[in-house]
Amino acid sequence: MCDQPVFSCDLFPTLVAMAGLSSQTQPPVDGLDISSLLVDPTGVIPSRDLFFHYPHYYPTTSPVSAIRSGDWKLLEYYEDEHVELYNLASDPREMHNVAEDNPEQVSRLRDALHRWCRDVRAQMPEPNPAKSGTAPKEKS
Numbered sequence: 001m002c003d004q005p006v007f008s009c010d011l012f013p014t015l016v017a018m019a020g021l022s023s024q025t026q027p028p029v030d031g032l033d034i035s036s037l038l039v040d041p042t043g044v045i046p047s048r049d050l051f052f053h054y055p056h057y058y059p060t061t062s063p064v065s066a067i068r069s070g071d072w073k074l075l076e077y078y079e080d081e082h083v084e085l086y087n088l089a090s091d092p093r094e095m096h097n098v099a100e101d102n103p104e105q106v107s108r109l110r111d112a113l114h115r116w117c118r119d120v121r122a123q124m125p126e127p128n129p130a131k132s133g134t135a136p137k138e139k140s
Contacts, residue, residue, distance in 0.1 A: 002041040055125040063125040067113045074109035
């Protein structure tokens with residue numbers, strides 16, 4: 001059991017490090033070498049924001065991006081631009097959307113999410129002319 005937030009992008013740099021390969025020859029990647037946590041799950045890794053981007057439909061949701069920053073998680077849905085905000089320390093199952101009660105957190109996290117999307121040139125959802133409905137709006 002490990003309390004540090006990690007995600008799938010950490011696997012590649014971890015496996016490279018564990019194989020004893022040089023990561024300097026690799027292109028830059030999102031993710032950290034978390035091999036120290038495999039040895040000591042109570043260890044600590046550098047604090048960072050985690051970003052997730054799903055610009056497509058799949059069985060459980062519509063196009064969405066998210067940021068996890070500390071105890072906060074913000075999701076932005078592209079169809080209607082609504083956001084959801086959760087405090088993972090007090091609500092780890094994400095049952096209570098607290099966006100309306102925390103406009104400053106919403107603004108801070110949404111700005112960071114938009115900046116990240118621009119910086120990584122994230123592919124944004126586009127309307128499908130074969131489908132009717134609300135088209136996702138372009139981000140500024």
